[in-house]
Amino acid sequence: MKKILFASLIFATCAATVHADEIKITVPVNHFSIERDGTFLTVDMDIDLSAVDVKSKEALLITPHLVNNDKMADLPSVAIYGRNRYYHYLRNTNGNMLSGAGEMTFQANDKPNAINYHQLIPYEEWMDGAAVVMDVTDYGCCRHVLAQEFTEVGQYFGAFFPELVFVQPTAEIDKHRSIEGQAFIDFPVDQTVIYPDYRRNAIELDSIRATIDVVRNDPDATIDTVWLKGFASPESPYAHNTDLAKGRTAALKRYINNIYNFKDVVILTDYEPEDWEGLRKSVEKSNLAHRTEILKLIDTKMDPDAKELRIKQLYPEDYRFMLQEFYPALRHTNYRVSYVVRTFYDPAEILKLVHTQPRKLSQNEFYVAASILEPGSEEFSEVFETAVRMYPTDPVANLNAANAALRREDNAAAERYLAKAGNSAEAIYARAALEIRKKNYDAAVPLLEQAEKAGCAQARITLDSLKKRTK
Numbered sequence: 001m002k003k004i005l006f007a008s009l010i011f012a013t014c015a016a017t018v019h020a021d022e023i024k025i026t027v028p029v030n031h032f033s034i035e036r037d038g039t040f041l042t043v044d045m046d047i048d049l050s051a052v053d054v055k056s057k058e059a060l061l062i063t064p065h066l067v068n069n070d071k072m073a074d075l076p077s078v079a080i081y082g083r084n085r086y087y088h089y090l091r092n093t094n095g096n097m098l099s100g101a102g103e104m105t106f107q108a109n110d111k112p113n114a115i116n117y118h119q120l121i122p123y124e125e126w127m128d129g130a131a132v133v134m135d136v137t138d139y140g141c142c143r144h145v146l147a148q149e150f151t152e153v154g155q156y157f158g159a160f161f162p163e164l165v166f167v168q169p170t171a172e173i174d175k176h177r178s179i180e181g182q183a184f185i186d187f188p189v190d191q192t193v194i195y196p197d198y199r200r201n202a203i204e205l206d207s208i209r210a211t212i213d214v215v216r217n218d219p220d221a222t223i224d225t226v227w228l229k230g231f232a233s234p235e236s237p238y239a240h241n242t243d244l245a246k247g248r249t250a251a252l253k254r255y256i257n258n259i260y261n262f263k264d265v266v267i268l269t270d271y272e273p274e275d276w277e278g279l280r281k282s283v284e285k286s287n288l289a290h291r292t293e294i295l296k297l298i299d300t301k302m303d304p305d306a307k308e309l310r311i312k313q314l315y316p317e318d319y320r321f322m323l324q325e326f327y328p329a330l331r332h333t334n335y336r337v338s339y340v341v342r343t344f345y346d347p348a349e350i351l352k353l354v355h356t357q358p359r360k361l362s363q364n365e366f367y368v369a370a371s372i373l374e375p376g377s378e379e380f381s382e383v384f385e386t387a388v389r390m391y392p393t394d395p396v397a398n399l400n401a402a403n404a405a406l407r408r409e410d411n412a413a414a415e416r417y418l419a420k421a422g423n424s425a426e427a428i429y430a431r432a433a434l435e436i437r438k439k440n441y442d443a444a445v446p447l448l449e450q451a452e453k454a455g456c457a458q459a460r461i462t463l464d465s466l467k468k469r470t471k
Contacts, residue, residue, distance in 0.1 A: 027052060027062060027136055032154045034132060040120040041066070041127060041156060047078060047115045054108040056082035058146065059089075059139045061098050066121060066156075068130035075119050075132075076102040080111050085139075098139065129468075131155045157469045162433045162462040164403040165426045166370075169363035169396045175341040177221070177359060181211050184332045185252065190240075192247030194255050208252075208335060209259065215339045216260075220360060225338040227268045228252055231275040233330035234308045235323060238273055245271035252333055274304055275330040282326040290315045347372045351383075358386050363397055366390075370400075376407040388417065395422030402430050411437055425454035432459070441466060 028048040035042050047062065054060045059082065064075040077099035081089065086107050089097050097103050104115065121127075131152045138146040186199040196205055215221050230249030232241040249269045256267060280298045283291060297311055312319045341360045344350050350369040353360055361369075366387035373380040381404045388394075388401035402417035414434050421427040432447035444466065451459035 027134070029134060029153045032132070034154055034156045036123055036156070036158055037120075039123050041123050043075065043117070043119045043121065043132060045117050045153065047117050048113070049080065049106075049111050049115065050113040052080055052108075052111065054080045054082045054138075056084045056108075057141060058082050059085045059098055061135075061137045061139060063099060063135040063137070064117070064119075064153075065133045065135055066127060066130045067133050068126050068128075071126045071130070073121060073127075075121065076104065078104045078106075078115060078117070080106050080108055082108050098143075127156060128158045129155065160436055160466065160469055162436050162465070163458055164375075164406060164433060165429055165456065165458050166367070166400050166403050167396050167424070167426050168367050169394075171343075171364040172362040175343065175360075175362050176338060177341055178336050178338040179211050179215065180334070180336045181207060182332055182334050183208050183252075184329065185248070187244075187248055187251075187331075190244070192244065192251050194248075194251045205255070208256070211335070212256070212260065212337055215337055220342050221339045222342075223262075223265050223337060223339045225266050225268060225336075226256065226262075227270070227336040227338065228256075229270040229272065229334045231272045231278070231330060231332050231334070233327040234274040234276065234279065234304060235327060238304045242271070242273040245273050249333060274308075275332070276304070278330050278332075279322070279326060282329070283322070286326075288315075288318045288321065290318050294318060351379075354383055354386050358390050361387075361390070363387055363391055363394065367400070380404065381408050393420060395420065395424065395427065398422075399424070399427050399430060402434075406430070406433055406437060409437065425451050425456035425459075428454060429456045429459050429462075432462070436462075436466065 028051075030046040030048060032045040033042075034044070043064065043066075052060060060080040061077050062079070063077040066073040066075065079098050081097075097105050106112070132154045134151045134153050135148070136151070137148040140146045183204040185194060185201055185204050187193070188195070188198070194201065194205075196202055212223070212226070215223050228249050230245045230252070232245045232248075234241070236244070249271050253267050253269055256262075276298060280295065283294050283298065288294060294311055294315060297307055297314075300307065302310070311322075344353065344361065344365050345368075347369050350361060350365050351372075354366065354369055366383055370380055370383040373383065384397075384401045384404040388397045391397040398417040398419075399421040402414045402421055405411075405413035405417060411434060414430075414437075418427065418431055418434065421430065428447055429451035432444045432451060435441070435444035435447060445463065448459045448463040448466070452463065
């Protein structure tokens with residue numbers, strides 16, 4: 001390919017100048033434009049030939065080239081032939097003329113004053129940033145070059161899409177997960193013994209067992225802890241409720257141990273004698289006649305027994321309703337099954353889990369899965385969207401989801417995720433990339449400079465590219 005020395009960049013009007021026999025020939029180019037239209041680049045310009053004067057034995061060849069570093073594509077030439085040179089080519093080249101097929105050929109004595117030059121070029125990736133260079137060459141006899149000059153008349157830049165910087169999350173050493181639930185086990189009055197067939201106990205106990213079994217039967221998971229916390233309602237003295245909450249939680253622990261005979265699983269217990277927080281939530285949602293007054297009493301620092309008695313005395317109708325409708329739900333046990341999930345290394349296996357059991361995956365595993373997908377593809381975006389649903393407050397998850405949104409040109413989603421992406425160098429860079437996608441270049445520049453100072457090397461590359469495109 002030719003090595004070309006470029007003149008300065010001129011967009012609106014420029015001129016290529018050739019010296020032949022000390023005669024200055026000027027070929028102005030006006031109304032230049034180059035745009036991408038689907039799979040083609042469209043080059044349009046007006047070439048002014050009004051001042052071109054070619055001698056009889058000479059030929060002037062005007063050839064636009066599309067050039068980017070060592071890549072070049074030649075566009076069809078425009079040739080102006082002196083009379084003798086024109087007939088020489090007709091007789092001796094079977095009409096192929098100087099530049100071959102596709103040439104726009106004119107004799108000097110009947111050339112137009114201007115040519116509306118319009119060409120389509122199949123688009124290739126290297127053409128982004130390429131310059132259109134006019135090669136104006138004056139030929140004498142036997143293709144002898146009398147003079148030649150190159151002038152850059154314009155440059156093509158596609159929609160600027162800065163390189164995005166995804167961050168690989170830190171791998172979890174142990175992937176701890178948990179499932180939580182709430183059971184309402186009925187006990188006979190003042191008793192702490194579990195009767196599986198008493199009232200609704202069979203359903204509630206089945207719910208606890210089902211939660212444990214889901215994890216126990218999963219080959220990828222190992223239970224390490226079961227946590228139980230028992231609550232009582234406020235209608236008895238606080239000391240008595242304390243004994244009930246303790247005893248009933250201990251009874252549930254024994255029940256679980258008897259069924260599973262855990263060896264390597266720790267069962268932790270806790271208790272809360274009276275569930276005032278649960279009562280407050282029920283009252284707040286209610287239409288009780290004295291709802292506001294009861295809420296104020298619940299919020300006081302009064303002794304629990306005195307508080308309960310005060311509500312009972314002041315608002316007996318409301319209290320009876322609470323005792324019947326709200327208190328039973330306050331006698332419950334919260335439970336949590338904690339477990340460790342094995343680490344996954346195979347990207348194909350991870351991709352299946354993205355769609356079926358994403359809770360098993362660490363952030364790093366989501367990243368591994370995305371690494372084998374085409375950036376910008378629907379599945380690529382889905383991986384990072386799923387990751388941020390699993391880790392909604394994590395800065396890295398939000399940053400990568402923002403980058404995936406930028407890749408698919410969803411600026412609104414990118415902005416939403418970036419609000420929770422933190423202030424790392426990569427997050428600042430992503431905010432600059434968003435401004436670039438929105439064509440807010442003045443806002444992007446200081447962000448790129450800030451990201452570079454914070455340690456993002458890509459920020460300098462993007463900043464240089466941006467300045468080149470907007471100069």
